[in-house]
Amino acid sequence: xxxxxxxxxxxxxxxxxxxxxxxxxxxxxxxxxxxxxxxxxxxxxxxxxxxxxxxxxxxxxxxxxxxxxxxxxxxxxxxxxxxxxxxxxxxxxxxxxxxxxxxxxxxxxxxxxxxxxxxxxxxxxxxxxxxxxxxxxxxxxxxxxxxxxxxxxxxxxxxxxxxxxxxxxxxxxxxxxxxxxxxxxxxxxxxxxxxxxxxxxxxxxxxxxxxxxxxxxxxxxxxxxxxxxxxxxxxxxxxxxxxxxxxxxxxxxxxxxxxxxxxxxxxxxxxxxxxxxxxxxxxxxxxxxxxxxxxxxxxxxxxxxxxxxxxxxxxxxxxxxxxxxxxxxxxxxxxxxxxxxxxxxxxxxx
Amino acid sequence: xxxxxxxxxxxxxxxxxxxxxxxxxxxxxxxxxxxxxxxxxxxxxxxxxxxxxxxxxxxxxxxxxxxxxxxxxxxxxxxxxxxxxxxxxxxxxxxxxxxxxxxxxxxxxxxxxxxxxxxxxxxxxxxxxxxxxxxxxxxxxxxxxxxxxxxxxxxxxxxxxxxxxxxxxxxxxxxxxxxxxxxxxxxxxxxxxxxxxxxxxxxxxxxxxxxxxxxxxxxxxxxxxxxxxxxxxxxxxxxxxxxxxxxxxxxxxxxxxxxxxxxxxxxxxxxxxxxxxxxxxxxxxxxxxxxxxxxxxxxxxxxxxxxxxxxxxxxxxxxxxxxxxxxxxxxxxxxxxxxxxxxxxxxxxx
DNA sequence: CCATGCGTAGCAAGCGCTTTCTATTGGGGA
DNA sequence: TCCCCAATAGAAAGCGCTTGCTACGCATGG
Numbered sequence: 001x002x003x004x005x006x007x008x009x010x011x012x013x014x015x016x017x018x019x020x021x022x023x024x025x026x027x028x029x030x031x032x033x034x035x036x037x038x039x040x041x042x043x044x045x046x047x048x049x050x051x052x053x054x055x056x057x058x059x060x061x062x063x064x065x066x067x068x069x070x071x072x073x074x075x076x077x078x079x080x081x082x083x084x085x086x087x088x089x090x091x092x093x094x095x096x097x098x099x100x101x102x103x104x105x106x107x108x109x110x111x112x113x114x115x116x117x118x119x120x121x122x123x124x125x126x127x128x129x130x131x132x133x134x135x136x137x138x139x140x141x142x143x144x145x146x147x148x149x150x151x152x153x154x155x156x157x158x159x160x161x162x163x164x165x166x167x168x169x170x171x172x173x174x175x176x177x178x179x180x181x182x183x184x185x186x187x188x189x190x191x192x193x194x195x196x197x198x199x200x201x202x203x204x205x206x207x208x209x210x211x212x213x214x215x216x217x218x219x220x221x222x223x224x225x226x227x228x229x230x231x232x233x234x235x236x237x238x239x240x241x242x243x244x245x246x247x248x249x250x251x252x253x254x255x256x257x258x259x260x261x262x263x264x265x266x267x268x269x270x271x272x273x274x275x276x277x278x279x280x281x282x283x284x285x286x287x288x289x290x291x292x293x294x295x296x297x298x299x300x301x302x303x304x305x306x307x308x309x310x311x312x313x314x315x316x317x318x319x320x321x322x323x324x325x326x327x328x329x330x331x332x333x334x335x336x337x338x339x340x341x342x343x344x345x346x347x348x349x350x
Numbered sequence: 351x352x353x354x355x356x357x358x359x360x361x362x363x364x365x366x367x368x369x370x371x372x373x374x375x376x377x378x379x380x381x382x383x384x385x386x387x388x389x390x391x392x393x394x395x396x397x398x399x400x401x402x403x404x405x406x407x408x409x410x411x412x413x414x415x416x417x418x419x420x421x422x423x424x425x426x427x428x429x430x431x432x433x434x435x436x437x438x439x440x441x442x443x444x445x446x447x448x449x450x451x452x453x454x455x456x457x458x459x460x461x462x463x464x465x466x467x468x469x470x471x472x473x474x475x476x477x478x479x480x481x482x483x484x485x486x487x488x489x490x491x492x493x494x495x496x497x498x499x500x501x502x503x504x505x506x507x508x509x510x511x512x513x514x515x516x517x518x519x520x521x522x523x524x525x526x527x528x529x530x531x532x533x534x535x536x537x538x539x540x541x542x543x544x545x546x547x548x549x550x551x552x553x554x555x556x557x558x559x560x561x562x563x564x565x566x567x568x569x570x571x572x573x574x575x576x577x578x579x580x581x582x583x584x585x586x587x588x589x590x591x592x593x594x595x596x597x598x599x600x601x602x603x604x605x606x607x608x609x610x611x612x613x614x615x616x617x618x619x620x621x622x623x624x625x626x627x628x629x630x631x632x633x634x635x636x637x638x639x640x641x642x643x644x645x646x647x648x649x650x651x652x653x654x655x656x657x658x659x660x661x662x663x664x665x666x667x668x669x670x671x672x673x674x675x676x677x678x679x680x681x682x683x684x685x686x687x688x689x690x691x692x693x694x695x696x697x698x699x700x
Numbered sequence: 701c702c703a704t705g706c707g708t709a710g711c712a713a714g715c716g717c718t719t720t721c722t723a724t725t726g727g728g729g730a
Numbered sequence: 731t732c733c734c735c736a737a738t739a740g741a742a743a744g745c746g747c748t749t750g751c752t753a754c755g756c757a758t759g760g
Contacts, residue, residue, distance in 0.1 A: 002502065004716060015740045020718060027719090030738065045498065050470035051410065052716035054401035055745050070433070070451065071426040080421040083453045087460065098467045100450030101420065103433045110437065117448045120400035148395065152352065238643065267647045274649075293588065297617045299624075299649035354746060365710045370748060377749090380708065402746035405715050704759080711752075716745105723740075730733090 003046045012040035023048065054122065059153075061097045063320060064118040066111060068130040070103040072236070073292050074262065074309065078129045078159060081313025086125075086321060097124060097321070106202075108138040115145045118154070125155040125320035129313070131207030132161050143167050159316035160309075162206050163331050171319050171330045173312050177207055177289075180305035180336035181214025184259060184287050187303070187338060189222045191346045193257040193285065196224075197248035198231045199241055199269060201261035208233070208261060211289060215259060227252075236261060241268025249276060256284060256347035263288035263295045263304055270298060270343070281345035291339055300342030307336045353396045362390035373398060404472065409503075411447045413670060414468040416461060418480040420453040422586070423642050424612070424659065428479045428509060431663025436671060447474060447671070456552075458488040465495045468504070475505040475670035479663070481557030482511050493517050509666035510657075512556050513681050521669050521680045523662050527557055527639075530655035530686035531564025534609060534637050537653070537688060539572045541696045543607040543635065546574075547598035548581045549591055549619060551611035558583070558611060561639060565609060577602075586611060591618025599626060606634060606697035613638035613645045616652055620693070631695035641689055650692025657686045 009016040014033060021027040022037040029037075040046075054060040063086050067075035079101045086099035102114040111128075118126050126149055132139060143166025150156050156170035163172035188196055198215055201208035212231070219226045229251050234240030241260050245268065248255055258273075260266035266288030270280060278284050280300055288295055291306035312334045318324035359366040364383060371377040372387040379387075390396075404410040413436050417425035429451045436449035452464040461478075468476055476499055482489060493516025500506050506520035513522035538546055548565050551558035562581070569576045579601050584590030591610050595618065598605055608623075610616035616638030620630060628634050630650055638645055641656035662684045668674035 006716080016717080017719080017740060017742095018738090021739090024718080028738065033739080047466065047469050047498075049405070049472070049716050050467070051401040051404035051472065052745090053470075053718075055399070055405050055747085056716075056718040058718090058745065060401065069430070070420070071423055071430040073421055073423060073426070076421040076423070076426050080419070080453055080455075083420070084455070087463075098452070098464070100452060102448070102450060103430055105430075105434070113437075114448070116397065117400075119397050120403075122399070122401065148397075152397075238647070264643075267644065271647055293614075294617065294644040294647075297588070297621055297644075298647065356746080366747075367711080367749075368709060371709090374748080378707065383708080399746050402715090403748075405717085405745090406747040406749085408715065408748090702760095704757105706757090707755090709752100709754080711750105713748105713750090715748085718743105718745085720743085721741090723738105725736100725738080727736090728734095730731100 003044045004049070005046075008037065008040045008044055008046050011044060012037045058122070060122045060124060062118070062121050062123045063097050063099045064114065064123050064126045065099060065101040066104055066114055066126070066128045067101055068104055068106045069236075070101065072264070074290055075129055077292075077309040078313035078316075081310040082127050082129075082159070082317040082320070085314050085317025085323070108133050108135070108142065112141055112145060115142065115149065119145070119149050119152060122152065123149070123154050125157065127157045127159055127316050127320050128161060129159045129316075130161060131205045132164070134204045134206060134209065139164070140166060146170050155320050155322065157316045157320045159312055160207075160307075160334075169330070171326050172332070173316055173327075174331065174333050175207075175307055175312070176333050176335045177210035178214040178217070180289065180307070180338075181211040182218045183214075183336075183338045184289070184303075184305055185215045185218035186221075187340060188257050188259065188285060188287065188344060189218060189224060191285070191344060193347050194224055195252060195255050195257070196230065197245070197252065197255050197258040199244040199248070199258065199260045199265055200231060200233045201236050201265075203233050211261060230255070234265070236264060238264050238268035238271070241265035242272045243268075245269040245272035246276070257287070257344070258284060259287045260289065262290045263292045263302060266302055266304070266343075267294075267298060280343050282348050285344040285347070287344055289336075296341070298343065303341045303344040304339050305336040306339045308334060353394045354399070355396075358387065358390045358394055358396050361394060362387045408472070410472045410474060412468070412471050412473045413447050413449045414464065414473050414476045415449060415451040416454055416464055416476070416478045417451055418454055418456045419586075420451065422614070424640055425479055427642075427659040428663035428666075431660040432477050432479075432509070432667040432670070435664050435667025435673070458483050458485070458492065462491055462495060465492065465499065469495070469499050469502060472502065473499070473504050475507065477507045477509055477666050477670050478511060479509045479666075480511060481555045482514070484554045484556060484559065489514070490516060496520050505670050505672065507666045507670045509662055510557075510684075519680070521676050522682070523666055523677075524681065524683050525557075525657055525662070526683050526685045527560035528564040528567070530639065530657070530688070531561040532568045533564075533686075533688045534639070534653075534655055535565045535568035536571075537690060538607050538609065538635060538637065538694060539568060539574060541635070541694060543697050544574055545602060545605050545607070546580065547595070547602065547605050547608040549594040549598070549608065549610045549615050550581060550583045551586050551615075553583050561611060580605070584615070586614060588614050588618035588621070591615035592622045593618075595619040595622035596626070607637070607694070608634060609637045610639065612640045613642045613652060613654055616654070616693075617644075617648060620648060630693050632698050635694040635697070637694055646691070648693065653691045653694040654689050655686040656689045658684060
């Protein structure tokens with residue numbers, strides 16, 4: 001039925017061992033023999049049996065990339081970068097690693113499922129992107145899984161996620177969300193804003209918490225009171241930004257600025273302000289986070305914190321492949337850059 | 351070193367066969383025995399060896415999703431939809447299928463590589479998204495690979511790609527790019543536009559060609575001459591839209607509308623027009639394609655053709671899982687909907 | 701009281717490949 | 731001329747799991 005190594009061997013008049021060696025290319029095989037084998041492979045349209053090969057060799061060429069939401073460019077960009085470092089530029093068939101991205105949808109159960117599946121497949125490496133859930137049992141479960149993955153020989157790299165206590169040998173490339181949040185609000189305060197709404201991401205996520213803490217830090221440093229009614233939580237989507245902005249306007253019509261958890265949320269905020277007849281930034285300034293590609297095309301262009309998503313992903317990919325040295329202590333912080341654009345300005349209604 | 355089935359069997363005082371059956375759950379095992387086995391699994395932190403299991407069972411639970419560019423929401427949305435139908439909502443560990451997305455970067459070689467890799471892994475199904483390359487050798491190579499995948503037992507579904515002659519048993523969910531392009535330009539002509547620039551995608555891609563053909567069809571139907579100098583090709587990115595728009599303006603300053611290959615390109619076009627001091631839509635109308643989430647947030651909101659990406663992806667996923675009947679003849683066309691918004695209007699400078 | 705059958709569990713033969721160890725060769729140095 | 735070694739190919743033992751078939755035991759029915 002299906003063609004096996006033995007069939008190829010028979011046709012090439014050599015032993016299965018020789019065919020295997022030709023295919024793996026890590027053992028001397030005479031040119032003529034190799035030639036003959038390769039022709040047999042072609043003639044028979046032979047395709048290696050992956051499971052059999054992984055079983056015998058006790059290794060696999062799978063690299064898993066976990067993302068929270070594959071439809072969100074934030075993750076898409078990182079995944080694409082990781083992947084570009086895993087798969088060679090040419091994308092050759094032989095001896096290549098195969099990068100697969102797994103969409104957890106932000107669900108800790110699915111995150112765990114995928115990690116188990118990756119462990120089952122004896123993945124060569126696993127890159128986990130995006131913030132972590134702060135629920136203790138889940139964090140412990142996932143941390144434990146990451147540790148076991150590491151022990152089983154998979155290189156584990158966290159990208160845009162704080163280090164996990166339970167998995168000390170995982171490399172972590174952490175985004176400086178707190179610092180970015182701090183600088184963003186500093187900027188707004190510097191412009192003269194005092195009543196600043198904050199639309200945070202979902203609770204219980206490290207990213208959400210860190211960005212919010214940066215914001216609060218800036219308020220505190222400037223002696224601006226932190227009115228808890230001006231902070232709202234919601235998912236990282238446009239809708240959340242829209243609704244929250246309306247609610248903020250209701251709660252505090254005197255608001256002069258809105259900081260959003262990320263650019264997508266900020267876009268929703270802009271839409272809500274426009275629908276209310278308010279001008280950006282004259283009536284209300286808006287700021288985002290991440291600097292996704294579309295942010296520069298918003299009108300006015302969005303002030304935001306640029307995270308080097310592609311660069312960080314690429315670095316994570318290289319570390320996963322063992323092509324770049326791990327940072328000292330296995331931890332590196334990736335900083336964001338404040339991008340001041342048209343969506344923020346001095347408050348008019350001060 | 352690593353825990354195997356045999357270790358679990360020993361600890362539970364049963365045979366390996368029984369452990370296997372408990373884990374796969376498709377054979378009667380007494381409750382007490384099952385209990386004992388499960389405890390042993392837990393105690394030992396046993397994780398099934400995927401390759402071994404796939405080898406023995408001659409099947410795998412992998413489902414591959416091929417995308418051209420994972421950082422592009424067009425693909426992200428489809429991938430996310432496919433995946434949501436593959437993985438159960440809960441994301442349970444046992445007996446689940448694992449959806450993996452493979453980023454081809456639009457390179458035919460890498461597309462082929464991934465297909466081979468999936469064939470190696472004996473993937474249960476493969477969903478290929480996005481337009482195909484029209485280069486004959488590549489098309490034949492990929493078509494042949496798809497056919498062989500099908501013959502090897504993988505369910506092959508094309509989503510947003512025309513059927514491949516070489517792979518007759520692959521199900522194809524095709525987007526009506528030609529019809530969408532036609533309606534878009536019809537709309538513009540109806541508004542009174544006669545000098546319409548067209549920023550097409552990369553040459554040699556079915557999507558590019560079909561959308562462009564729709565545009566030309568509309569021009570012809572209205573008796574508007576098709577000036578070839580008004581059609582430019584470029585990649586599906588913002589930069590391309592920006593540059594091409596400047597070039598179009600240079601070639602034909604009297605231009606009153608620009609149709610872009612997709613929304614991302616359209617955003618670039620808008621930016622270029624703004625930078626040139628032109629107003630949308632009073633000076634120049636702009637239209638996109640796809641209706642990606644950010645399109646509604648452009649200012650003015652983008653007129654575009656809405657493609658039901660999520661729905662199509664979900665359907666592809668269900669078909670891949672055998673949970674939905676294949677369309678008659680294995681082919682279904684998915685239509686787009688014209689979304690008229692603020693970025694198009696009657697020409698002022700007519 | 702023995703034959704029949706159902707409900708469980710075990711045996712053992714692979715699944716298709718990798719890899720260690722061993723065999724065979726031809727050629728050069730002593 | 732002979733011996734030894736480098737270069738190359740083969741034999742065979744698994745890798746860890748699944749599954750068809752067999753074996754066992756107990757309850758039932760004739």
